Each structure stands twice: as C-alpha cells, then as structure tokens.
Amino acid sequence: MNLKPTSINPTVTHRVQRFGFMNFLKVSVFSAFLTGTLALALAYNPQFTEYKLSVPVHTPAQNAVAAMALQENTGTAVVRLDGFTLDVNFKYNTVEEDYGVPGSDFMNAEILDLAVDQAYDNSGNKISDFTDFNDHLTINAMLVAHMLQNRMLEGV
Known part of the structure; x- marks a missing residue:
C-alpha cells in the first residue's frame, strides 16, 4: 500500500488570521493619535487676552470750563x-436728586446733546x-461739574 501522508495547511483548515505588520501599524498609529489628543x-x-486699541486713548491732562451761559434747557x-x-x-435736562436722607435734595444736570462749534x-x-x-464724555462731565460747583442750576 502506497499511502502518502497528507499535510495539514493551517490557513485552509483552521482559518487563523495572523497579526501582520499592517494591523500592527494601524493599532500603533491609532494609539499614538489617541495619546496625543488626550x-x-x-x-x-x-x-484670554484683552483687546487693545491700536490708537492710544488718553484723557486730557488739562481741562477747565472758562465761561458758561445757561438758558432754559440750553447753554x-x-x-x-x-x-x-x-x-x-x-442741551441739558435738570433732574431732582437726593442722597437718601431727608433734606438732601439737590438739582443735577444731564447733558443731552453736545456740539463743538x-x-x-x-x-x-x-x-x-x-x-x-x-472727549465728549469728558466735556459733558466738566460741564455738569461746573454747573453743580457754581450752583447754576438753582436759578434756572
């Protein structure tokens, strides 16, 4: 009897998948990406940085009200x-205000419109x-301060 031994091919009979180089490369790239992301x-x-203007904003060093004349609601x-x-x-509007204490009533002014002639x-x-x-905000504050300091609103 002539019997030949049959060889067993594991890829055909057992269907074993090998962990090849390409699978190793995919897993290592994914793990490197995940580690870097974490x-x-x-x-x-x-x-966070504060937004800064390219043109410097400065308040005037010297300011004063040289003269003022008031009418009913204009000046x-x-x-x-x-x-x-x-x-x-x-143009201004007068507002009655107080400090929250009886007898502390005073007249305050609010500048509504300012024009530089x-x-x-x-x-x-x-x-x-x-x-x-x-500059207009500074001028408004100067005008109101001048009115209050010189008590110009009481007679208007």
Missing part, C-alpha cells in the same frame, strides 16, 4: 482742553474739530 486636551489652557460754554479752546453749545489752538487760530467720543 495630552493636548489636558495641557491646553487658553489664555453755551468755552472749554479749555489740553491747550485747545473749544466753543460748545449743549469751533476749535482754536494755543495761538488762537481756528482748527478743525478733533474731538472724539471720549
């Missing part, structure tokens, strides 16, 4: 602002209006 998520600490004034002289007219430099030459929003 490290970045734990280490990421955003620092005119001459304002000195950093060496410049401004002729302004404004003319601006002059140190020599008295006319120049164009250079004021911005911050």
